[in-house]
Structure formats: structure tokens, C-alpha cells
Amino acid sequence: MHIQMNDIYKAFGANQVLSGVDFDLQPGEVHALMGENGAGKSTLMNILTGLHKKDSGTIQIDGQERYFDNPKEAEKHGVAFIHQELNVWPDMTVLDNLFIGKELRSPFGLLRTKEMKALAKKQFEKLAVTIPLEKEAGLCSVGQQQMIEIAKALMTNAKVIIMDEPTAALTEREIEKLFDVINALRKEGVSIVYISHRMEEIFAICDRITVMRDGRTVDTQAIAETSFDEVVRKMVGRELTDRFPERNPQTGDVVLEVKNATRNGIFENIDFSVRSGEIVGVSGLMGAGRTEIMRALFGLDQLDAGEIWIGGQKVSIKNPYEAVKRGIGFITEDRKNEGLVLDFSIRENMALPNLRSFSKNGVIDYKTETDFVDMLIKRLQIKTESSETNAKNLSGGNQQKVVIAKWVGIGPKVLILDEPTRGVDVGAKREIYQLMNELTDRGVAIIMVSSELPEVLGMSDRILVVHEGQISGELTKSEATQERIMTYATGGQ
Structure with a gap:
């Protein structure tokens, strides 16, 4: 799936969040989206998946202008978003969380629980996850809940997966396994938007990088053509103004x-x-x-x-x-x-x-x-x-x-x-x-x-x-x- 977002603007009231952002996602690539907190990364992806409506600009998917009304419609058409804020229902089982809104039912409306368990176990095996499917999700660790969210997205057969800080709560072993899965998905032609502040991960797993600053696109480059220091400079390239009063501290004990x-x-x-x-x-x-x-x-x-x-x-x-x-x-x-x-x-x-x-x-x-x-x-x-x-x-x-x-x-x-x-x-x-x-x-x-x-x-x-x-x-x-x-x-x- 090829996605092109051109000249995207978005304001919440008087707060201009995005000011003419361009973003291009090629089929089968892992594309890093980086910037300081508040740069507009998540807002841009929320516009792509229909959670927010753009004020102006265009979105093309495989050459056709296309807009989703809500995240469920986006997911139905192959675009899944794993949010930084976990969407786990704590009082429901792990299995129920994996299939919420997508339950498998017989022609008579009965749950096909056995089939759902088999699909869940197969996906967990890919991720090397060993969480009991009958366990209440609220009793799982934050890292386990993150893996549940990742498994849920992978089970949609998505063509584009947006990952917002996917490794924030994962162990080193879980991160390694996630990278294995990302590499496998890339070979299958799935595109990944990888939002992270962890520079070492960006250089380890991504093909290209787009840097955003203050609601604008600063640059898009191949990972092989940039460096840690260059990305940092692009992320923070602002000048201080005189809005800060002068300080003459007299420090004591x-x-x-x-x-x-x-x-x-x-x-x-x-x-x-x-x-x-x-x-x-x-x-x-x-x-x-x-x-x-x-x-x-x-x-x-x-x-x-x-x-x-x-x-x-x-x-x-x-x-x-x-x-x-x-x-x-x-x-x-x-x-x-x-x-x-x-x-x-x-x-x-x-x-x-x-x-x-x-x-x-x-x-x-x-x-x-x-x-x-x-x-x-x-x-x-x-x-x-x-x-x-x-x-x-x-x-x-x-x-x-x-x-x-x-x-x-x-x-x-x-x-x-x-x-x-x-x-x-x-x-x-x-x-x-x-x-x-x-x-x-x-x-x-x-x-x-x-x-x-x-x-x-x-x-x-x-x-x-x-x-x-x-x-x-x-x-x-x-x-x-x-x-x-x-x-x-x-x-x-």
C-alpha cells in the first residue's frame, strides 16, 4: 500500500498543530516518524486513520484520493494503529481483547471459541508470547498488554501498521522478537510507520526517516544517508527568543x-x-x-x-x-x-x-x-x-x-x-x-x-x-x- 499525505493542516481551536505536513509511505518499508513531544506525529497518523479530520490537504492511497471516517473503517481497509496509550479492557480475558469487535461466530450467532483460540495461539507463537488466553488482561504486566495490542493489530492482516512507541514497555527479548516480526512483515510487503524516540531502534530497523518539528515536515531521508547527530539537529533546530527573563541566581545551601x-x-x-x-x-x-x-x-x-x-x-x-x-x-x-x-x-x-x-x-x-x-x-x-x-x-x-x-x-x-x-x-x-x-x-x-x-x-x-x-x-x-x-x-x- 502506497500512502501520500500532502500539505496537511490541522488546528484545534486557536492551536495550530499541523502546518502543511507532507508524508510518503512506500509499500513494504519501515518508515520512522520522529520529532519532539508535540511535534504533531500522532496527530498526523490520527488524521490518516480517521480519528481526526484534516482542515486541508490531500491523502492518496495507491494513487486514489481517500479519507476514512473513523479508525474502524481504516482498519477494515488495511490500516491499523497501535497507540502509545494501551486500549486493553482490563476486566476481559486476553482472548476477548484480541477479538473484541471482530468475534468469529457460527451462522447461528454462537462464538467459535475453539477457532479463535487457535488463531490467537498461532499469532502468539509468532511473537513468542506465553500469556494464558483465559487470563484477565488487567492482571497482565504493561509489557504483556503491549504485546496483546501488537498481536491484535497483526491479526487484522493489515497492509499498513502504525506503531506509536511500541517498545516503551517491552523487555530486550520482547523488542528483539518484535523486530523479527517487523522484518517478516516487510518481506510480505506490509508497511510500518514507526514512531519512537529511541534513536538506536530507528537506525536498527527503519528504511527511511521523516523528521517533524513544530507541526511541519523538516526532511525525509534514507536511514543510510543520515546520522544520529543530524537527526537530533533537525528535531531541535529552533532558536531561543527573548521571551525568557534574565536570571541572576544567588544560590545558597x-x-x-x-x-x-x-x-x-x-x-x-x-x-x-x-x-x-x-x-x-x-x-x-x-x-x-x-x-x-x-x-x-x-x-x-x-x-x-x-x-x-x-x-x-x-x-x-x-x-x-x-x-x-x-x-x-x-x-x-x-x-x-x-x-x-x-x-x-x-x-x-x-x-x-x-x-x-x-x-x-x-x-x-x-x-x-x-x-x-x-x-x-x-x-x-x-x-x-x-x-x-x-x-x-x-x-x-x-x-x-x-x-x-x-x-x-x-x-x-x-x-x-x-x-x-x-x-x-x-x-x-x-x-x-x-x-x-x-x-x-x-x-x-x-x-x-x-x-x-x-x-x-x-x-x-x-x-x-x-x-x-x-x-x-x-x-x-x-x-x-x-x-x-x-x-x-x-x-x-
């Missing part, structure tokens, strides 16, 4: 020290420290373990090993309450589900971590609380008619400011910011950056997790790069470049 922090299967041997007045940026690709490390530091998840030291004292943090008591604030990346109570007012949201400060003998002093909230609204320039406005009625940028305000209000020693400017407009971003500078001027230690390389470079005094659950590199501000960060993030040296 170590406030937070993490020693050998490990959460089995998620991250291991994490060692780093943060000083007062310092911003330590944490970079890495999606799924590298950045957020998981921060959740453990805040007590949302438990460490299996390692130590946390605050102000030179070893501490035990088993829940967020203990973290707040120790002076740690955590601005989560998911502000709507984890950072805010959307049906609460601005005042109620800001006051939540500070209720003890406003209470005496269990009674809240509302005047003190209101004065405190009004001060924060003014200081962060939150655009609202009053502090009683519901959080759900604010713009994204102002919602983010409310999340930041509620943690600034506790007077933190350490403030963890996970994607602090995601979904925020340029003006609000600069205001958040200025607030970060104000906080560090007052001696607050900041850890900033961000997927935006310009933001990491523009605001960090030091940068830690996480790759597959480990810190793969540490860079000073003077050492850091986009290429170096991306090299460490993709497993290079």
Missing part, C-alpha cells in the same frame, strides 16, 4: 538532596540535589520517568529504596501531607484533574493547602483567608471578577496561575513544577517565569520538569536529563544545548 531513589520498574538510582535560589530543569522524553520521580518525592507514590534529605536532615515522606509539612509544593502537570477542584472558587482552591494557617480551634478566619487570596490574585495578575469565581470559568493560563498561587501561599522551601506552562499563552508564560525568578530571589529551590527544550534552556541553572528511568546526563547552563539534551534523552552519550 543545599535544600533538597535525593540519594539512590528507586521505584521498582519505574526509575532507579536517582541522585541529585537542589540549592536555595536555584532552578534545576528536568528534561527527557515522554515516558522517561520524570513525573514519576516527582510524584515519589511528594509522597504520592512510595519509594522502594533511597533517601530524601531536606535542610541536611533525612526525612520520611509517605504522603503529600508530610511533604507540605516539610515545605515541599508540587504543581502537577494535569492541572484540571489533579491541580484544581474545578467546581470550587478561586478562593477555595488557593486556600486548600493553607487551611491550618487560617484556622483557630478548627474555625476558619475568613477575613484572613480572603485577604491572603486577594493578595495572591493581585500579585500573580489573575484575571477574574472576584475570588469567588469558579476555577472552571477561568482561561487555561489563569487556571495555571491559581495552581501556582496555592502552592506559593504555603511559603515553600522546595517547589516542584511539572510542565508549568503547558497550554498557557505566551504572555502568561512570561509572567510565570518572572514569578519563578521572584521565588528563587527569596531563596526557594525550584525543580522544573518540562518537555519544552527552549523553556528548559531559558530558565534552568542546571539541567538533569532522564532516560528510561535513570539520570543519563547533567549539564550546567553553559554546557547545555538542545542537541546535547536530546542526545542524552534518546540514550546517546
